[in-house]
Structure formats: C-alpha cells, structure tokens
Amino acid sequence: MSLQIRRVVTGHTADGRAKVEVDEIATNVISNRPGAASCVVWSTKGFPVDNDGFSDPTKTALKTTVDNGTVFRVVQYQPGVSPRNHRTDSIDCAVVMSGSIEMELDDGVTVELKAGDLLVQRGTIHNWVNHGPEVCTIAFVLISAKPVTATDKVLRAIG
Numbered sequence: 001m002s003l004q005i006r007r008v009v010t011g012h013t014a015d016g017r018a019k020v021e022v023d024e025i026a027t028n029v030i031s032n033r034p035g036a037a038s039c040v041v042w043s044t045k046g047f048p049v050d051n052d053g054f055s056d057p058t059k060t061a062l063k064t065t066v067d068n069g070t071v072f073r074v075v076q077y078q079p080g081v082s083p084r085n086h087r088t089d090s091i092d093c094a095v096v097m098s099g100s101i102e103m104e105l106d107d108g109v110t111v112e113l114k115a116g117d118l119l120v121q122r123g124t125i126h127n128w129v130n131h132g133p134e135v136c137t138i139a140f141v142l143i144s145a146k147p148v149t150a151t152d153k154v155l156r157a158i159g
Helices: none
Strands: 006-012 018-025 030-033 036-045 069-077 090-098 100-105 110-114 118-122 126-129 136-144 148-150 153-155
Touching: 006 036, 090 110, 100 136
Parallel strands: none
Antiparallel strands: 006 018, 030 036, 036 069, 069 136, 090 118, 090 136, 100 110, 100 126, 148 153
8 A cells, every 4th residue: 555645834934934844755654454544644732723833743643633633634545444433532524535435324324425525524433435446545634522422421432
C-alpha cells in the first residue's frame, strides 16, 4: 500500500509575512489494520486554534481524535479492508477523493460513497467496507465533540 500525500503548511515570518513552513510528501503513514493506511496531515488542540509560532503536530503519535481539538487525516482503504466498527467523540467531515466505499452503520444500513461525495459522521457506530476493485482514498477532518446521549445513556467512543 503506498499512500503518498503531499502536505503544504503555511505560517508566518517574525515580521508577520506569510511563508511556507512545510512542503513535503508525508512521512507519517501508518497501518493499524490490514488493508488500511493513513497519515495525519495536521492536528490542533484547543479552541479557538492558536496559529502563533510553528510546531509540527504530526511528529508525535496521535489517537483517532484529539480531546478539545481537531485531526486532519487521509485514509486509504484497499478492496477487502479488515472491518473496524467504531464510534468517535467527534464530528467527522469526510471527502471521498478517489474510488468508492460503503459506510456501514450498526443497524445494517449501508450507503455507497464515491469520489466527490461528502459525508458528515455525527458520533455513530460505523465501518468502512471496500467491495470495489480499486483503492478508495478519503480525507477526514475530525472535530472534537461531546459524546452522544440517547435515552439518558452516554454513547462513548468505541473501537
């Protein structure tokens, strides 16, 4: 699996002029399960985000989400990717960049998404299933959120 993501990150000079801080092919590609590879493009802690200074947050290990923060991640799913039913304590905005994939919910409902489709995932248990013949690449921005509650029960992150 060869996930190659060019990331460009801007910042400021000491006198406040714009500059490019990073322009590279991401080197932090990982695989936590067979058939999936991902890299974190950027992450933040706290709201509002602090754009002062420069420290590359991708140089440290991250969980799926950041408490009171954001994660910008790109994931590549091979056909037949191993399942991972999970829920995050975040609102996840996704853009399917290439290929197609099925989002499978815990009630058995599936939705096919293809290149150019957008998804907002709001704390539901879901899985990504690639039955197609080609790799699917999705860009995600995960924004920290309160856990979902239903019938006075807190539905915490799992998986």
